Amino acid sequence: MTELHPAVTTLITSAHGETVVPSVAEGIYSLGWLIIALPLAGAALLLVGGRRTDRWGHLLGTATAVGSFVIGLVMFISLLGEDEGARSQTQHLWTWFATDSLDVGFDLLYDPLSSLFVLLITGVGSLIHIYSIGYMAHDERRRRFFAYLNLFIAAMLMLVLAGNYLGIFLGWEGVGLASYLLIGFWQHKPSAAAAAKKAFVMNRVGDVGMSLAIYLMVVTFGSTAFTVISANNHGASEATMNAIGLLLLLGACGKSAQVPLQGWLLDAMEGPTPVSALIHAATMVTAGVYLIIRSNFIFENAPVAQTVVVIVAVVTLLWGAVIGCAKDDIKKALAGSTMSQIGYMMLGAGLGVAGYAFAIFHLITHGFFKANMFLGAGSVMHGMDDDVNMRHYGALNKVMPITFLTFAMGYLAIIGFPGFSGFWSKDKLIETAFVENTWVGLAALLGAGITAFYMTRLMLMTFFTQKRWKDPETGHEPHPHESPAVMTVPLIVLGALSVVGGIMLAGNWIVDFLAPVVGHAEHHEPPIPALALTAIIVAVVAVGVAIAWFTVGRQEVPRVAPQDVSPLTKAARADLYGDAINDTLVVAPTMSLARTLDSLDRHVIDGAVEGQGNATSGLAELLRKTQNGYVRSYALSVLAGAVILALALLAVNW
Amino acid sequence: METEPYILLSAILFTIGAVGVLVRRNAIVVFMCVELMLNASNLALVTFAKANGNLEGQVAAFFVMVVAAAEVVVGLAIIMTIFRTRRSASVDDASLLRF
Numbered sequence: 132m133t134e135l136h137p138a139v140t141t142l143i144t145s146a147h148g149e150t151v152v153p154s155v156a157e158g159i160y161s162l163g164w165l166i167i168a169l170p171l172a173g174a175a176l177l178l179v180g181g182r183r184t185d186r187w188g189h190l191l192g193t194a195t196a197v198g199s200f201v202i203g204l205v206m207f208i209s210l211l212g213e214d215e216g217a218r219s220q221t222q223h224l225w226t227w228f229a230t231d232s233l234d235v236g237f238d239l240l241y242d243p244l245s246s247l248f249v250l251l252i253t254g255v256g257s258l259i260h261i262y263s264i265g266y267m268a269h270d271e272r273r274r275r276f277f278a279y280l281n282l283f284i285a286a287m288l289m290l291v292l293a294g295n296y297l298g299i300f301l302g303w304e305g306v307g308l309a310s311y312l313l314i315g316f317w318q319h320k321p322s323a324a325a326a327a328k329k330a331f332v333m334n335r336v337g338d339v340g341m342s343l344a345i346y347l348m349v350v351t352f353g354s355t356a357f358t359v360i361s362a363n364n365h366g367a368s369e370a371t372m373n374a375i376g377l378l379l380l381l382g383a384c385g386k387s388a389q390v391p392l393q394g395w396l397l398d399a400m401e402g403p404t405p406v407s408a409l410i411h412a413a414t415m416v417t418a419g420v421y422l423i424i425r426s427n428f429i430f431e432n433a434p435v436a437q438t439v440v441v442i443v444a445v446v447t448l449l450w451g452a453v454i455g456c457a458k459d460d461i462k463k464a465l466a467g468s469t470m471s472q473i474g475y476m477m478l479g480a481g482l483g484v485a486g487y488a489f490a491i492f493h494l495i496t497h498g499f500f501k502a503n504m505f506l507g508a509g510s511v512m513h514g515m516d517d518d519v520n521m522r523h524y525g526a527l528n529k530v531m532p533i534t535f536l537t538f539a540m541g542y543l544a545i546i547g548f549p550g551f552s553g554f555w556s557k558d559k560l561i562e563t564a565f566v567e568n569t570w571v572g573l574a575a576l577l578g579a580g581i582t583a584f585y586m587t588r589l590m591l592m593t594f595f596t597q598k599r600w601k602d603p604e605t606g607h608e609p610h611p612h613e614s615p616a617v618m619t620v621p622l623i624v625l626g627a628l629s630v631v632g633g634i635m636l637a638g639n640w641i642v643d644f645l646a647p648v649v650g651h652a653e654h655h656e657p658p659i660p661a662l663a664l665t666a667i668i669v670a671v672v673a674v675g676v677a678i679a680w681f682t683v684g685r686q687e688v689p690r691v692a693p694q695d696v697s698p699l700t701k702a703a704r705a706d707l708y709g710d711a712i713n714d715t716l717v718v719a720p721t722m723s724l725a726r727t728l729d730s731l732d733r734h735v736i737d738g739a740v741e742g743q744g745n746a747t748s749g750l751a752e753l754l755r756k757t758q759n760g761y762v763r764s765y766a767l768s769v770l771a772g773a774v775i776l777a778l779a780l781l782a783v784n785w
Numbered sequence: 786m787e788t789e790p791y792i793l794l795s796a797i798l799f800t801i802g803a804v805g806v807l808v809r810r811n812a813i814v815v816f817m818c819v820e821l822m823l824n825a826s827n828l829a830l831v832t833f834a835k836a837n838g839n840l841e842g843q844v845a846a847f848f849v850m851v852v853a854a855a856e857v858v859v860g861l862a863i864i865m866t867i868f869r870t871r872r873s874a875s876v877d878d879a880s881l882l883r884f
Contacts, residue, residue, distance in 0.1 A: 760883030762815075762876045766806050 153219035160220040163239045169195040171285035177278035185274045192277030193260040200253035207246045238294030244648040248291035251498045255413045256284045258621035263405040265617035283309030296345050296355040306415045307334045314402040326398035333395040337385015344378035361428035376436025387419030389447045394709045400462040404509030412469045413498040423480040440481030445574045448474025452581035457703030460519045461508045472497045486563045487649035488642040493556035496632040500544035503625035507538035514611035521592040528594040530611045533619045537626030544629040546583040552632030565657045583675025591684045599690045791832040798825035812864045812874040823853045
């Protein structure tokens with residue numbers, strides 16, 4: 132385990148001209164593998180153990196997640212004590228496979244970037260495990276749920292701790308599998324099963340891009356290790372770099388639900404709410420952002436790919452925000468918001484060195500407040516008999532005070548209320564966008580306004596306005612109540628983090644901390660002074676809130692969604708026709724191609740083969756008539772044969 | 786030596802035999818016609834042997850005789866069995882082995 136991998140010994144000069152030598156993990160850092168192994172062992176034990184582990188399975192699952200968090204925390208604290216240059220630790224576990232031209236090691240890389248992700252994944256993951264104990268208490272398959280959650284945590288940690296792209300790919304596929312299993316966890320619902328399949332298939336499209344990118348790296352650099360590629364990134368042509376970058380972006384689009392592969396995320400809300408919070412809000416969907424920032428040494432040399440990242444990001448952040456405005460399903464509204472916020476992170480990732488740290492910053496604060504709000508939504512659903520329609524909520528602030536207060540923390544954070552975590556991260560991203568390009572900046576600013584609108588709408592429809600609990604048709608009226616402590620404590624912790632998460636920016640800490648990985652950016656002044664820009668952002672947010680207040684808060688909210696709405700609302704309700712576009716452009720042509728090929732196969736190829744068979748059997752049918760059983764007719768044919776033979780001999784020898 | 790009459794006789798005998806095999810229904814008669822054909826060919830073989838002045842044709846004729854004898858043994862036994870079970874020696878009656 133102390134053996135040094137050849138790739139690691141190379142002295143690395145990163146794209147930004149600094150020398151980064153990852154050191155071999157010793158002491159506490161050599162425990163890195165345990166972070167992954169713990170939840171993996173938990174998942175294996177719970178899946179293999181079967182019903183015997185039913186009684187304590189959820190406790191074991193939670194314990195492994197918390198254990199990973201503790202190790203991650205200890206490693207993080209000791210990493211803070213290291214010199215800036217020594218904050219990159221590699222661990223070569225074993226040689227995964229070796230060929231003449233390609234050696235792939237099972238390597239882990241623990242550096243500032245992964246350390247933050249490890250904390251986010253295991254920290255938020257542990258809280259969601261705890262929450263799930265309460266949320267899934269009445270589900271008879273709870274043990275299996277925890278096994279899948281543990282599997283997810285292990286795969287996600289593999290993804291962020293891998294030292295080469297193949298390792299990332301292993302985790303990448305692992306989280307895809309866990310996501311599939313968990314979206315379809317309530318498999319008795321056909322909609323859940325379909326949503327799981329949809330997520331899986333759409334992710335495959337992205338994975339094709341990812342795997343092609345890896346092939347291209349192997350061809351170009353002869354390695355998939357970050358260290359080797361970042362050391363040689365000037366050796367490849369810009370076209371190659373652009374190709375790798377675009378293929379990686381395709382992978383990132385699939386995993387992070389970015390346009391054009393965004394369609395699965397809203398359907399993924401069919402899964403249990405803790406899954407939506409953990410996988411489809413806080414961690415897995417941000418893997419695409421991680422991939423792009425981890426590949427900064429590729430994107431720095433791939434200007435075209437970088438521009439495309441920005442375009443995708445801007446389109447997605449507006450796309451998701453518009454969808455979020457029209458959804459009545461609380462989880463889908465939050466999912467639209469997730470899509471939009473990941474658009475912001477992608478924007479940061481596309482802006483280059485100046486944006487990387489802020490993208491990660493926003494990713495972490497988003498992890499806090501979005502997980503918080505999803506769990507809050509789960510708590511609301513818990514009290515409302517699993518109803519997700521916000522039009523059936525209203526005035527829940529009194530009956531669910533803790534859920535309300537913690538949700539409000541997340542709400543204030545996401546709209547960017549001054550002082551809350553989301554304010555700092557989004558402000559920085561918009562500012563960086565303005566430095567890059569005024570139009571991109573304006574789009575991001577508009578997105579902030581829309582975010583304020585739909586989140587205020589969600590907040591008002593759920594916790595304020597009049598009670599609309601009673602179903603006039605069935606007469607059923609839920610009795611909302613506060614959730615048990617096992618669910619509210621994670622909410623309180625996440626709510627607190629949503630408030631204070633901005634502290635990471637204090638003294639530019641996160642920028643300096645991540646600099647060894649993503650590089651230092653020279654500071655450019657935005658076209659308008661930063662303080663004025665902040666004031667403008669806050670003003671735009673205030674306008675969004677005000678519009679929501681006048682259109683939702685001051686009005687009677689109908690219990691059934693009105694149908695005479697503007698075309699934009701209709702489009703947003705239909706996810707901006709994302710599924711229709713996919714159907715027209717991909718599904719329908721594929722289906723008709725498949726049908727054509729099927730009929731071709733059926734009629735032409737099968738026809739030829741079956742025709743041969745039919746001809747043979749038809750001929751045989753005729754020939755068989757000659758077998759009439761009369762010896763004398765056989766004798767005649769023998770004679771005829773002999774005569775023909777004799778004539779033939781004569782003809783030849785004449 | 787003049788071979789033509791012998792060959793002609795052989796051909797006539799063979800034709801009679803072949804026509805007999807084709808047109809007669811009684812198994813015994815068919816059998817005799819087969820013997821006639823064999824002996825017609827024997828005659829031809831012996832004639833050619835004499836004409837060429839060697840013994841090969843005569844040896845072949847001996848082989849044909851031996852085979853014919855063996856064939857008679859087996860063939861007659863079969864005809865006997867068929868006659869016992871069916872009370873008929875007509876080859877057209879024994880036509881069950883067909884499509």
